[in-house]
Amino acid sequence: MLDVMQNEFAPFLTLTGISKRYGGVRALDGVTFACGRGSIHAVLGENGAGKSTLIKIVSGVVQPDEGLMRLDGREVAFPNPAAANRAGVVCVFQELSLMPDLTVADNILAADPPRRFGLIDGRAQRRRAEELLASIGCADVDPRLRVRDLPLSRRQMVEIAKALAKKPRLLILDEATSALTAADVERVYAMLRRLKADGVAILYISHRMHEIDALADTLSVFRNGRHIETFAKGARSPDRIVELMIGREITAQYPPKPLPKESVGPPRLDVRDLSWGERLKGLSFSVGAGEIVGLGGLDGQGQKEVLLALFGVLKGVGGTVTVDGRPHRPGSPAEAKDGGLALIPEDRKTEGLMLPMSIADNLVAASLKPLSKGLVIDRAKERAAVADAVRRLRIKIGSAEDAVSTLSGGNQQKVVIAKWLMTGPGLILLNDPTRGIDVGTKQEIYRLLRDLADGGAAILFYSTDYDELIGCCDRVSVMYDGRIVRELEGDAITEQAIVASALNMNTEMTHHG
Amino acid sequence: MADAALSTAPRAARGGSLALRLRQNAGLLGAIGLFVLFYGVYNLYHPRGFSQQVLIQNANEVFTIALVAMAQTVPVILGGLDLSVGAVMTLVNCLASHLVTGSAGEIALGILACLAAGTAFGFLNGCVVVFGRIQPIIATLATGAIAIGLALFLRPKPGGKLDADLSWAMTNSLGDFAETYGLFDGGQAPWFQPIAGIPVPLVLLVLVAVCVWMPFRRTLTGRTVYAVGSAEGAAFMSGLPIARAKLAAFTLAGFFAGVGGLFLAIQTSTGNADIPQAGAYTLNSIAAVVIGGTSLLGGTGGAVASVVGALVLRAISFNFRIFDIPPLMQPLVEGLVLLAAVSLGALRALRTRNRLELFR
């Protein structure tokens, strides 16, 4: 049972025999699990393993079908998140839970704002929000701004501040750092360690192994809705952990890069002096057929805008872009698509998927025209295309007619990618495509990207994860303040080099604190 | 935890609180501009422009639609729409025509009963939405029919007689009010003179906004209304009292609509279960909300802004009494001005340079 609990204290949270099914899917199957005070407990598992379901049960979002939950020795059942909060269980969810139209301060203190005579005290609230933001090193966010106006990474920080405001005794982070850059992650680490020292129990879910490495005391692995094993950090080798998670061994995370080509043919994508308002200040770069080019740098330096500009989303873009030698000025994604482009957008929930619709409908959403005969959609062709996509990306589904919202985050992401691969794009724009994706799937995606490149596609790849830029890309362009400040190639692509250029420092002074 | 950064001074970026506010309320500012334009022109060209009489007359004709617009605002912020506000206004109007007569005590009780009835109907709307889990727009389409039906039961044909003193006192200036009820030396008290010329409906409007809406906005429930309209799932995850907020939003809508209906009864001394009129009030309330800058998608805006929206709507038609527009062209001109006014928001869309920002 609770085999390895190396904590001197009795466990703070214990789950016994917890099961949860969604229709035919067993999301959790008789899970027994515990986590103690003053420790950081990592929960690992591939996409769809049941991690989010587990923490949703713990935090009162969904109710288990069976099983028992104890907190601090007392049996509890949370009918809703509010009840869980009251008991000190606070969660930072994988899918953000911020109200975009409310201000940062309103969000951070949403549930229990400071009040005077029953009315919210705006000034006190703002002060409190500033304190909380400062405590996670995020003092640059103005609490009076609307969350809508913040970039994703800032929103994740706000979300964390919001969790802290609830004075958690058990803090759960479900891929809460997936959009954060290295510097932010460091600050969050510091905060988590402080909390740990204060005796808070912490459950930490992430697909980034180095984060687990840096933080966790105890690790638990889930697979197929079952709790597989819990062990102390260091008790298992990284390879073994991955094997526990995905049930097979991962030999090489990244596929080998081809040797740099001798004769550089005409680039597939050629960008000269790309500019857009204050955000893009004249970038030039190119991507050749068969090449994977990374976009690096701190989040929010214009990488996203580069992709959107190329995909026809932005108005008033300056500069010249050619694709395969022809001028490229799409007025809309539709026109970009016609030009052979594909974009995996930033936020799969709102930009990538039509959540209530079926998996099949989402998969074919970008290929309706080629799948039609005349005006009418060819059903047989459609079915074949869907089946092919599911197979090719190993998307874990029950029926293709289920709503795509029922898939785990990683599998949803695969649906977005598959949708675009179906269009047979020659130039693929990726906006952090592996966010929230498990190591196994990531490996598959990297291999897929390399295969596509080998097949002649040009790939422009923005990621917040430096590891993956280093592992995957033939070249990396690092952006700072709307410009490309550095182009790295081959062996020059190192973490140090990326970090240094990201902070716009000279490479000579790479040794930073 | 973490005190090191407690006193980090706010940085330069933080300044410009006013600028921020203006930016966040651009829609409302536009509406105020429109109102100043239409109402200013009207008064300039009116032979008795900028006078107390004209102000009183305008205040009277604006009050009910302003209240119904306030009523509409709350469910809209919640992300819904209340198609019953006009009907509830009408229902309370008919009820008032039975109850607001007799001795002072009876009148007071009658007024309370009317307000309670509007509030209760709003609460029922909330129950249908919350417990019946029906989309507000369609739930209130149905309950609106029920409200009109009840109004017709109460007043199969227009009629009733409200207290005449009350009608007079409520639809004139504070001075007339004091005179009617013998307050402040019959309105002659020296301290009273500076405010004696203010129309009573205007005072009421401000009272409702300041004593009901503004405090509500600052309660946790009120904030939850905004939160639900912004992202219901997130509000739920944040542990906010969603059911309470929804109930409160519709209840408040019922209350505001009830105040509007009560005033209409006082203003006309009668009740009238007029179906087209109820429909017109509902549609105008939506237009007022939009013109006031509140997004129909929910999460932003406010009731005061909708009052401005209602003022704009009314001020447009004021001008028909001043300018010589051929009578059969008036509906066309009015339609075009309305269309232009609601299309003002399009400027934002045309200016937006990232098209993804449009999808919200």
Added chain:
Amino acid sequence: APKTVSGPGPDPQCFKPWKADTKYMQWPKKDGPYRVAIVNGFVGNTWRIQMIQTAKAYAEQPGMKDRIKELKVVSTGTDVAAQLGAMEDFINQGYDAIVTIAVAPDGFDRVIRLADRNNVVVVPFDNVLDTDKVMQVNEDQLEIGRISARHILKELGSKREGKILEVRGLPGNSVDRDRHLGFREVMEKEAPKFQIIEIVGNWDDGTSQKATADALAVHGRFDAVFTQGGSTGTVRAMMDAKHPFVPMAGEAENGYRKLIAEHAKDGLKGLSYGQSAGLVAISMKAALSALEGNPMPQLISVPIPVEDYTTLKAGVNYWPDLTDNFFAANAFPACGVNISAPEIMAKDAKNVQ
């Protein structure tokens, strides 16, 4: 404010008191020419458009043109607050008279009080007010109901049993109420055994037609029909259902009169009463007379222009070549109101088929 005085007043042919004991009102005499405002409710049917056109044409006629300095017409929709506001506004602007079709029979006390204070003459007509504090102009709606009942009974001969269809107007409106009451009064007295089926036609052709079609499908056969506005639709529904023509009473739509003229021989023994849009002209005339200081009856009765299948004359009281949906009765020669319906509703030759 007007004084209550005793009659008679000028031009009794035109300004006929409602009853023998109708009181008279007199305003202080003002010097012309006058500023007159017409505050209409909604503009949702031809009748109202016809009314507005009549008002404009009438104001241009010799004898009127020099007495009216300014004529302003506004339509406020069905919103009572807006109508009250508009009236009060015209009082504040210093207009001398306000002619109005009220959107509700009550609720105008405040405006009347203000008008009296400022010596503004307010004249409701058509949809009038339930008050005796203003001068009003209308036809006798109760009588319209009674005439209709008598006509039907006459045409039915000795038959005093069976089913009669009654198509009513806009619910909750005094015109609809009074016509209904008048009709029922006679029917109950003379032929209580008839079963009367009541449906709502909202004074428009489409609604009347649909409601009638439904009633026919369910009840099969009627012996006679009394309809308010929307008469053409009522008849069309009967023709579509192959219902035999029966004795009938309805309004003065040109289409209805065309049908009567065509099918009277087949049994459509129709009566057509006219609520005339020309009432506006009489009301304007009454307002001017009051401003000139004449004693005026508080309630002015306008004769009901009635035609039936025996009196219809093409080009006189109906126009076979013109469109269906204007109201044929418009002129009141006794009052010097000589604007005929085709004159204002079909002045363009193109519109003649």
Added chain:
Amino acid sequence: MIAGAPLALRADTKPILIAAGFVLVILAVGTAYTLATQGAATLLSPAYLIQQLQTGAFLGLVAAGMMLVILIGHIDLSVAWTLAAAAMTATAVGGPLALPAGLAVGVAVGLLNGIGVAYLRVPSMIFTLGVNAVLRGLMVAQTGGFAPQTAATDAMRFLGAERIAGMPVAVLVWAAVSLLTAGLLSRTAFGKALYGMGNSEAAAYLSGIRTRRVTVLAFVLCSVLASLAGVMLAGYSTKAYQGMGDAYVLPAIAAVVIGGTHILGGRGRYLGTVVGVILIVLLNSVLSIMQMPEAGRQVIYGGVIIAMLLVYGRGAPTGS
């Protein structure tokens, strides 16, 4: 949504079955009434039922168009005056050009609505309200200014009022439009785009769907169907008149929603809209047969809608 898939079918078929059940209940209640009062089951006679379909055809056309717009998360409040304006224009033009002229009004209004909503991005609820006011103004001005002819042409009479082999032509038109609409929704890229946009416009846009064009087309189809209903209704009534569209807006929306289409878009099947139309037409007819006073009618009308939505609204929490 691929029709025929078991799961998808079950979810959105339920409301249709429930609505159909309510239709039977209404017929039963009405029949009980006529049996008691007249001793005959008039409501079950083919003549009555065909008459109801005839009346329903006009609402059916409007509702079909309204559904397209509702599916993308919009609404069209201008159908009232689109319908009337089309009818009035058609009769005013007269002759063989009457029908095309009426439909051209629909195309024009639809383009205007579509451009306002898709390009200017004014909320549809409010833009179409404004367009409705403008249309009304235009018609008032034209009635007063030019005294147009309002008699329906023979072609309009044929479409609106005549019968082929006992079946009203209007019903046949409705049936044809229904088949086309159902096919459009389930079998074409346009149909899928409608559902996609209703669920997430941003995702649809980024999928390379020409969302603005789709929006404009949906509004054009909606207006054209409303104008078709207008010219046919004018044929049925033999004339066009102001306010002839007033009775169609809210009932059309109600019919669409009663049939299971989500009022916020993205979900719903066309068959449901047909059933919703029949339900509303029957309900109105039975209430009028029962001589229900207006007050009672309104209460029952509202009560029935609530009752229906309660029956199938339960269990599917909103939001979250």
